[in-house]
Amino acid sequence: xxxxxxxLKTFFNAEVMAKYLPDILHGTVVTIELAAxxxxxxxxxxxxxxxxxxxxxxxxxxxxxxxxxxFRSLPPLVIIVLVYFGLPxxxxxxxAFVSTWLSLALVLMAFAEEIFWAGITSVxxxxxxxxxxxxxxxxxxxxxxxxxxxxxxxxxxxxxxxxAITKGTALGTVVALHEILGMASSAVSNSYNPSxxxxxxxxxxxxxxxxxxxxxxxxxxxxWKR
Numbered sequence: 001x002x003x004x005x006x007x008l009k010t011f012f013n014a015e016v017m018a019k020y021l022p023d024i025l026h027g028t029v030v031t032i033e034l035a036a037x038x039x040x041x042x043x044x045x046x047x048x049x050x051x052x053x054x055x056x057x058x059x060x061x062x063x064x065x066x067x068x069x070x071f072r073s074l075p076p077l078v079i080i081v082l083v084y085f086g087l088p089x090x091x092x093x094x095x096a097f098v099s100t101w102l103s104l105a106l107v108l109m110a111f112a113e114e115i116f117w118a119g120i121t122s123v124x125x126x127x128x129x130x131x132x133x134x135x136x137x138x139x140x141x142x143x144x145x146x147x148x149x150x151x152x153x154x155x156x157x158x159x160x161x162x163x164a165i166t167k168g169t170a171l172g173t174v175v176a177l178h179e180i181l182g183m184a185s186s187a188v189s190n191s192y193n194p195s196x197x198x199x200x201x202x203x204x205x206x207x208x209x210x211x212x213x214x215x216x217x218x219x220x221x222x223x224w225k226r
Contacts, residue, residue: 013195020187020196027183028203035166042105046112054120071110077171079103084175100172108165115157119150155222159215
């Protein structure tokens, strides 16, 4: 057997791949569902917190800043472990899927809030004053004048952060979540062959490469033109 044949048999064993392909596909579905939930809930919650913060209610702002700084400081893996193993001691049981979703959504919420807040505060004060002088209320000024500009400014950092955090679904393996990496690792252990891991890597590429390309298109589409 040549060195090339040995390489193919080790990393791309057709028999092993065929056996564990259904497991990898199941893990891919779980990863897609989890990533979609994280993006929707994390970005939605981050935007809501940024809008509440713009009301300038000091006690609420202090609470928001504390929560945001807390989840930006803690490693996502630590949050997943705390949620999965800590909540049962408080009488709340969360599955591996829910624990991973909740943890990564909270992390994305924290970063999204800061990104949206930076976008809102970057809009010139004169635009607030000009809009209010036309008779618009604070809420109308915020939602109709300031927020559209802020969203445009936040597209690039928000897409980058979103991609980085959704790839963190692989961290769910620490609580036995059956997503792509979890399924691939289990298959490698059972087959004593790394071919399932190669399928897992391919699944990540198929999932996230189009997302990266879409993010680049969105950044270009909504970038300020000179």
